[in-house]
Amino acid sequence: MFRLTLGLFTVVVLLSACSKSVEKSSTTGWNYNDPEWGGFQKLDYEGQIIGPNLVPIEGGTFNMGLTEQDVTFEWNNVPRRVTVSSFYMDETEVANIDYREYLHWLRKTYVSYPGVWRQALPDTLVWREELAYNEPMVETYFRHPSYDTYPVVGVNWEQATKYAEWRSDRVNEMILIERGILNPTPDQKDSETFNTKSYLAGQYAGNVKKNLKDNVTGGERQVTFEDGILLPDYILPTEAQWEYAALALRGNQPTSQDEVVTDRRLYPWNGNTARYKKHTKTQGDIQANFKRGRGDYMGMAGALNDNASIPGPVRSFLPNDFGLYNMAGNVSEWVQDVYRPMTSTTLSDPENHDLNSFRGNVFKELILDEEGKPIAKDSLGKLKFQMVEDSMVAERENYRKGNVKNFRDGDAEYVKYGYGVTTLINDSSRVIKGGSWGDRLFWLSPGARRYKNQIKSDRTLGFRCAMVRVGAEGFDGDLGGNNFKEAGASKIKRRYK
Numbered sequence: 001m002f003r004l005t006l007g008l009f010t011v012v013v014l015l016s017a018c019s020k021s022v023e024k025s026s027t028t029g030w031n032y033n034d035p036e037w038g039g040f041q042k043l044d045y046e047g048q049i050i051g052p053n054l055v056p057i058e059g060g061t062f063n064m065g066l067t068e069q070d071v072t073f074e075w076n077n078v079p080r081r082v083t084v085s086s087f088y089m090d091e092t093e094v095a096n097i098d099y100r101e102y103l104h105w106l107r108k109t110y111v112s113y114p115g116v117w118r119q120a121l122p123d124t125l126v127w128r129e130e131l132a133y134n135e136p137m138v139e140t141y142f143r144h145p146s147y148d149t150y151p152v153v154g155v156n157w158e159q160a161t162k163y164a165e166w167r168s169d170r171v172n173e174m175i176l177i178e179r180g181i182l183n184p185t186p187d188q189k190d191s192e193t194f195n196t197k198s199y200l201a202g203q204y205a206g207n208v209k210k211n212l213k214d215n216v217t218g219g220e221r222q223v224t225f226e227d228g229i230l231l232p233d234y235i236l237p238t239e240a241q242w243e244y245a246a247l248a249l250r251g252n253q254p255t256s257q258d259e260v261v262t263d264r265r266l267y268p269w270n271g272n273t274a275r276y277k278k279h280t281k282t283q284g285d286i287q288a289n290f291k292r293g294r295g296d297y298m299g300m301a302g303a304l305n306d307n308a309s310i311p312g313p314v315r316s317f318l319p320n321d322f323g324l325y326n327m328a329g330n331v332s333e334w335v336q337d338v339y340r341p342m343t344s345t346t347l348s349d350p351e352n353h354d355l356n357s358f359r360g361n362v363f364k365e366l367i368l369d370e371e372g373k374p375i376a377k378d379s380l381g382k383l384k385f386q387m388v389e390d391s392m393v394a395e396r397e398n399y400r401k402g403n404v405k406n407f408r409d410g411d412a413e414y415v416k417y418g419y420g421v422t423t424l425i426n427d428s429s430r431v432i433k434g435g436s437w438g439d440r441l442f443w444l445s446p447g448a449r450r451y452k453n454q455i456k457s458d459r460t461l462g463f464r465c466a467m468v469r470v471g472a473e474g475f476d477g478d479l480g481g482n483n484f485k486e487a488g489a490s491k492i493k494r495r496y497k
Helices: 002-020 096-109 114-120 135-140 157-178 196-200 239-247 490-495
Strands: 054-057 060-064 080-084 087-090 332-338 364-366 385-387 429-433 449-453 466-468
Touching: 054 239, 060 239, 080 239, 087 239, 096 114, 096 157, 114 157, 157 196, 239 332, 239 429
Parallel strands: none
Antiparallel strands: 054 087, 060 080, 087 466, 332 429, 364 385, 429 449
């Protein structure tokens, strides 16, 4: 009897000790998450969740550049080896219904600033043509429910960028609502709207349901950036990200252990034609929406080859090996980059970096008050930023200017662009990737590139968004990866489908 009692006592003591065990700092020995020891917080971080409509794109090295014959003889995308870090990409192009949701929110929210809504309107007149009858498209394509799932067009680069900013805030606001931190506030107006950066800076309180526990005071506090709850911003993908995602060369890697790609792709699929290969249910069918030849936008009655004389639904055709739809055809897409025809990454001509290559950086910083805090948010509820002054970074080793869109332009050993005289290329020229419903097959190659001024739009041009991956490059074993359901987050993913 004594032995049994002693055994039970020992078990109780051990369980009590386990229940009271706390994690300690490996460098100081102080307790984490303990108010008596300062309350420094260490999270049991699950990983980055997948935002709405995004799919994970595991990064890696690839040959960026044109893989087709350069029939235009522009030599504006010379093949070179680069690496792209892991990121997330929209499964589809942004559709008409998505953009109309954005316009609806702007109109009902910024009641004192109707110009914000007007500036966001797509240009539906892009459908007009002097010698074609497209007037019905002016009236119907963007507004009629028949075209809800078709890609939005007539949106310029600046409008697409603002849409991505708005989407970031709406997704993060919904995360806080579904975690029980904020109550929904659909009647928010003007400056009292949720903005991620304003919230993190303490300039937006919102309709609080229950804040997080404060390990220092024992009370409550707002969510901070260090909590890892809020997602990074939705952005337009860089050219390198877009091209890497479009090629989807992981589909030609025999196993996950082999650093071998069995076939170099001309298009987002294997083969040198636009038809599905043999021995498939879709054998011989066209696998993208493009212009097959002069006067042939969709084939013959009874045998339509792509079922669309104009853009088609955003989930048309089979997705590529990353699960992305219409990375060739349907509509061309805006990316972040400022266009330049020089793309070399050699040591003698380092026009682009070989890790996350990008041209278009304008480095910005928050405008702070005398106490080092962000000044009051603006009338639209957003924090105020300014470009980094050159004088503040002149002595840095990694960058010397705040605006480096025209990096090395005009230098003695490089070309000087005479905008309006010898070229139409300037700092407002943005890269366009992917062929459209109105393009020939050549432009469907992921390496093909064109440009357009960022304030211009077109009926063949749309966009999709991306998001950076924070933390580990691999996706296995966390909420952002291939084992998403096994990680116990299937409900979250279904919510965002």
